[in-house]
Amino acid sequence: MQIPIESLVVLCLGFFVIATLYSAVGFGGGSSYLALLTIFLSSFFAIRSIALVCNLIVVSGSTYLYFKKNHATLSDFLPFVITSIPLAFLGASFRLKENIFFMILGVSLMVSAVSLALQTYQWQETETTTYPKKLNYFLGGGIGFLSGLVGIGGGIFLAPILNHLRWNKAIKIAALASFFILVNSVSGLMGLLYSGTLELPWIETLCLAATVLIGGQLGIRISLKRLSTKGIKRITALLVLIVGLRVLLINGLEI
Template sequence: MSIAMGELVFVALLFFGIALLYSSVGFGGGSSYLALLALFLSSFFVIRSTALLCNIVVVSGSCYLLFREGYFLFKKFLPFVLTSVPMAFIGAAFRLTERTFFILLGIALVLAAFLLILQTLLQRPAKTPKMYPKVLPYGLGAAVGLLSGLVGIGGGIFLAPILHYLKWDKPLVIGALSSFFILVNSISGLGGLVFADTFKILVPETVLLVLAVLLGGQIGTRLSIKSFSAKTIRLLTAGLVLLVGLRILLSNG
């Protein structure tokens, strides 16, 4: 066991809270799982693998709920997925050095934090979706998919703020796309890790953390706490992700 029992229970409780809050707004929590795991583990293979597994568990519940409510527009979501899935696989299959991985992770976390802050403070829901060139979803999907595969997250935390800023569609439709995007790219990223033989987990730790996010995610998808989560949770999470991202960069740069 690489994490002391006391620390592991503490991390599991944090994972439970992250899954509950993130799932209530359509995210999986991958960036925060990475941020926390980076404080307790040194193996970036284990960090990426564990974060992706937790992502898949959490957003599966969100996808089911949003699909049942009729917010899944598969025809509109397809262009994002067609390019993001292969790029997430390629990104995850890269054999990065430990230092390179942590530098990319730090940059990605800082970027994610600023995107969350901008989305929270500047977001104005679209009354009518704006029209953009048909190539835009393919390009965004490819770029975010590659980045998500490299650092071990689903990518929704990058994609959703961009689409909100562009007023691409209604918030709930963007939330549905974000959940679906995270799910398919996390699965693709996991496949890339397996292909590259870099899928590594610590059995007792991972089992406990997956159970924690499963419970938190199921509760989060069934709770209507949007009046609190839509702003306060994003800002608190952005603060945490920003601090840890800067710490990782300072430690490896």
């Protein structure tokens, strides 16, 4: 066991809150899992592995419901995932030096914080626009590679870009983000397994997996209308930004 029991309880509580809130808006919570794990774990292999597993568990339920309610169309999503799947695998299979990993992770967390904050500024539902479709392949591939590299699904990067491009309605973008996270998490785990860097301390993994399963299912099924979704995203973005800066300066640059 790599984490003391008291710290594991605190970590589980944090993961439960993250899974509940993120699943309600179509995300898996990978960036916030990474942010918390860097505080309690020193092994960056374990950090990446656990975050991807928890991501996968949360978005599996979300993706199923999006498809069931006809918010998701596979043909529209294929251009993004065709390139993201192999590049997420490639990114996850890279054996990075520890300080390089933490530098990339810190910057990625800060970027994801800004991306999450941008989610609170959405265009009108009726507004859509057109742009070169080949851009979807480049977006999927680039974000997929970064996702595999640091151990997140990438939906938190993709969604604000698509909102900015006015790709489609917000609900369909959320559905795509959830599906994108799902396939990239699977591909990333395969990449870690292939490179021999998959590290899942079984006690911590089981506890956290069970926690996000409950939280994710709760978030999908309950109404959060009484809560401010924008407020939740902004507070979470601020916390992720602070932790990302800490990871970059302390773990990456060792200042």
